[in-house]
Amino acid sequence: MEDSWETDFPSLTAQRLREMYTLLLDHFGPQNWWPAETELEVMVGAVLTQNTNWSNVEKAISNLKKRNLLSLEGLSTVPLVELAGDIRPAGYFNIKAKRLRNLVNFIVERYEGDLSAFLDEETQALREGLLSVKGIGPETADSILLYAARRPVFVVDTYTHRILGLHGMIYEEAGYHELQQFFMGHLPEDHVLFNEFHALIVQTGKTYCRKKPLCSRCPLLEWGPITPNWTAS
């Protein structure tokens, strides 16, 4: 890591992260993520929820289940146009149909369709493999690593940026990897903890960050008033 880029945030400490986790867990309770029945369903959901409300993803997954397409076999053989039609409620349906196909084809071709063999790969190899698939970026890959393969990898999303930014815990221009390293560097590498923590952050974002009035009820306000345009010292 070369260098000079300031990778530490003065206000973001292990202590502060543990406080945040406790506040959110006490407020919302356990989230029991990922909301899916199988590992493949987690992976499909991870692609479908890209920049998309989860309620829309549920409709799309429901359609796939009704048509018995929620399998490597089904997803890799159904005509692309039909797949797109089935996942229509999730938005971006044409591009997401291709992304799902790219993902299942990767497993079919590289692992002979053996999903368990794929998920048993070493974490680093698994991540690189996922990122090599067109349509799988850092967040989607890490969601699959954490919630399908149960690896201690922290998932960063827009809510993570927004919430930590609002509370002056990071620089606004901080990138995905920097935020991820913060959580992973200051917390025990426990996939159960990371699972719950990310889910709680999303729940907080959905509940309190959508509209300004709701913001006043966020449990994190215990840290003090929000400072929207905080910048590095």
Place this chain on the structure above:
DNA sequence: CACCAGGCAAGTA
């Protein structure tokens, strides 16, 4: 009516 959601890749300068 406008706005946005648990991103990502491709295009432009």
Place this chain on the structure above:
DNA sequence: TACTTGCATGGT
């Protein structure tokens, strides 16, 4: 390398 734009439905 650093911005910008396209992708699209359904809920508030």
